[in-house]
Amino acid sequence: xxxTALRPENEIYSYLPIPTAPSLENFAIALQQIxxxxxLINTFAFALGSTMASLLTAVLxxxxxxxxxxxxxxxxxxxxxxxxxxxxxxxMIPNYVLVSRLGLIDTITALVLPNMMSAFAVMMLVQSMRxxxxxxxxxxxxxxxxxxxxxxxxxxxxxxxxxxxxxxxxFVSAWNEYFWPLLLTRSPETSVIQSGIQMFISDQGxxxxxLMAVSSIAxxxxxxxxxxxxxxxxxxxxxxxxx
Amino acid sequence: xxxxxxxxxxxxxxxxxxxxxxxxxxxxxxxxxxxLGLLPLTVALPVFIAILTQDLQGRWxxxxxxxxxxxxxxxxVVAAAVWRWLLDPQFGLVNAVIGAFGLEPVRxxxxxxxxxxxxxWITGWKLMGFSTLIVSAALSSINPSLIEAAxxxxxxxxxxxxxxxxxxxxxxxxxxxxxxxMVGAQWTFTYIHVLTxxxxxxSSTNIYYLLWQFGFGSxxxxxxxxxxxxxxxxxxxxxxxxxxxxxxxxxxxx
Numbered sequence: 001x002x003x004t005a006l007r008p009e010n011e012i013y014s015y016l017p018i019p020t021a022p023s024l025e026n027f028a029i030a031l032q033q034i035x036x037x038x039x040l041i042n043t044f045a046f047a048l049g050s051t052m053a054s055l056l057t058a059v060l061x062x063x064x065x066x067x068x069x070x071x072x073x074x075x076x077x078x079x080x081x082x083x084x085x086x087x088x089x090x091x092m093i094p095n096y097v098l099v100s101r102l103g104l105i106d107t108i109t110a111l112v113l114p115n116m117m118s119a120f121a122v123m124m125l126v127q128s129m130r131x132x133x134x135x136x137x138x139x140x141x142x143x144x145x146x147x148x149x150x151x152x153x154x155x156x157x158x159x160x161x162x163x164x165x166x167x168x169x170x171f172v173s174a175w176n177e178y179f180w181p182l183l184l185t186r187s188p189e190t191s192v193i194q195s196g197i198q199m200f201i202s203d204q205g206x207x208x209x210x211l212m213a214v215s216s217i218a219x220x221x222x223x224x225x226x227x228x229x230x231x232x233x234x235x236x237x238x239x240x241x242x243x
Numbered sequence: 244x245x246x247x248x249x250x251x252x253x254x255x256x257x258x259x260x261x262x263x264x265x266x267x268x269x270x271x272x273x274x275x276x277x278x279l280g281l282l283p284l285t286v287a288l289p290v291f292i293a294i295l296t297q298d299l300q301g302r303w304x305x306x307x308x309x310x311x312x313x314x315x316x317x318x319x320v321v322a323a324a325v326w327r328w329l330l331d332p333q334f335g336l337v338n339a340v341i342g343a344f345g346l347e348p349v350r351x352x353x354x355x356x357x358x359x360x361x362x363x364w365i366t367g368w369k370l371m372g373f374s375t376l377i378v379s380a381a382l383s384s385i386n387p388s389l390i391e392a393a394x395x396x397x398x399x400x401x402x403x404x405x406x407x408x409x410x411x412x413x414x415x416x417x418x419x420x421x422x423x424x425m426v427g428a429q430w431t432f433t434y435i436h437v438l439t440x441x442x443x444x445x446s447s448t449n450i451y452y453l454l455w456q457f458g459f460g461s462x463x464x465x466x467x468x469x470x471x472x473x474x475x476x477x478x479x480x481x482x483x484x485x486x487x488x489x490x491x492x493x494x495x496x497x
Contacts, residue, residue: 088429090454090471176318178433194320198437208328215321222316234308234376 027213034196036217043192044221045108046181047174050115051167057117058166062125063151067137077126084119088179096183106186115174121166128162129155165232172222193218267470270453274428276359277366277449281427284367286419289374290412294404297382311372319369319433326365327352327438358439358447365438366431374419381415382408417489425482450474 064070065077095114104110132155140150156163178194185191197218200211296307314322329336330351337351351361385408393403409416432451439447448456450470457467 086475090475092455093467093471172316176316176320178318178320179436182436194318197318197320197324200324211324212328215324219317219321222318226312226316230305230309234312 027210027217029210029213034199034214036193036196036214039191039193039196040217042108043175043194043218046111046177046192047171049108049112050174051170053112053116054118054121054170055163055167058121058125059151059156059163061117061122062129063147063155065122065126066129066132067147067150080119080122084123092180092183095180099184105184110184111181111192114180115177118170121170124162124166125159128159132158165235168225168229168232172225175222264466266448266453267450270448270450273359273447274449274451277363277428277431278424280360280363281367281370281423282420284363285370285374285423285427286416289371289378289419290409290416292371293375293378293382294408297379308376311375313372314369315372319430320437322365322369323434323437326361326434330361352438353443355443358443362431362434362438362447365434366427370423370427370430377419378412378415381412385411413492414489417485417492421482421485421489424485425478 061080065073091114099105099110099113102110104113136154136158137150140154145153176194177192181192182195182198185195193214197211197214200214292311296304299307331338351357389407389411390403393407398406428449429451431449432455435447435449435452436455451474454467454470454474457470
């Protein structure tokens with residue numbers, strides 16, 4: 001993919017592993033045809049926004065579900081777990097109607113909105129908070145700390161590792177999200193980079209060079225995360241699967 | 244669907260129409276094919292690879308991990324673009340290899356006989372790494388003294404795998420089967436949308452894609468919602484049944 005992105009037009013179909021005359025022409029074409037920089041900024045805002053929002057809601061929900069005894073706690077957890085299994089295709093129409101009623105079509109807020117709560121994140125955090133030693137929480141309570149204080153001063157700093165793992169996972173999946181942005185956005189200026197890639201695929205023929213150039217750009221951030229945080233990324237995926 | 248229209252109550256009409264549409268039957272059959280086609284790629288092959296590569300060490304381990312991990316984290320659209328290029332009937336690498344054996348080029352994405360299986364392969368390729376990681380993690384949590392004991396009793400490598408590793412992996416294997424059946428066909432969506440749009444001749448569509456076409460292609464939100472409800476209830480029942488079977492069949496090392 002990266003190699004093809006560097007090939008000039010007349011060499012696209014060669015099978016040599018290295019281009020004879022590497023050029024950045026394809027990147028230039030890609031940048032000209034779609035507002036790629038704008039799209040990258042959108043994607044970044046969307047991914048960061050939904051990661052932060054769902055981390056926050058998940059921390060709060062997980063604390064309530066593990067530390068408080070209240071009527072229907074088990075039921076609430078079961079319902080949250082069930083929503084994780086509901087296919088996105090089933091909820092897309094209600095979500096779409098809701099967002100359009102709110103007048104948010106074609107905005108990044110609308111993209112983030114349904115991703116503000118992730119059942120998966122709640123489930124993962126409930127697991128790690130359950131294994132958090134209760135004595136520590138009790139001790140803090142003896143010292144007169146409120147729930148709010150216990151959560152942010154005692155539990156969250158100690159759960160840094162699982163939180164980081166979760167954040168990586170949420171960020172990568174939001175970055176790769178394609179379906180929901182596709183539904184919502186109307187103009188290239190508000191799209192994410194994943195839709196940008198699709199603009200180079202058509203039935204009339206494919207612009208392989210620019211296509212591969214955009215794909216490379218879209219992959220870079222995720223690859224960078226992987227290379228820098230290799231261990232943590234793998235661990236977070238493994239943990240996610242072993243639930 | 245359109246914000247300015249008032250909803251009308253139509254009773255079960257949407258459900259009736261849905262059941263009588265020929266596309267629905269085709270989509271349901273295809274969904275079954277997708278699931279059957281995905282199982283070997285997301286369950287059997289990863290178990291095999293994980294057991295084979297369990298003893299890899301050091302640099303090779305990192306390399307192999309990177310190899311199976313990359314498909315997992317790259318965006319589905321990017322994966323679709325790359326496969327579209329590889330499977331191109333005129334210039335794609337895959338057809339170049341087929342051509343080298345003197346065979347006719349295959350139009351993987353435009354031939355009704357191949358489109359579905361091409362999508363199955365791409366989806367499976369993307370998920371294989373995830374399953375392999377999970378199985379590897381489960382394998383390394385097996386108590387090594389069990390395997391040691393069997394080796395002392397002169398068990399062959401195959402016997403160790405058959406009688407110790409596989410039974411202890413059974414919860415993991417069932418989990419993967421469950422995941423594949425419950426959400427596997429959903430993951431095909433992006434590939435179908437980018438590569439075939441459900442065609443040619445509806446040969447690669449499935450129930451999720453049909454839902455999308457009803458909802459946003461022909462703006463028949465009533466049909467789409469009815470299909471959504473059927474899907475939700477249907478998969479709920481299948482999921483509960485699978486969890487019930489899982490609790491009966493799997494074996495835990497206590």
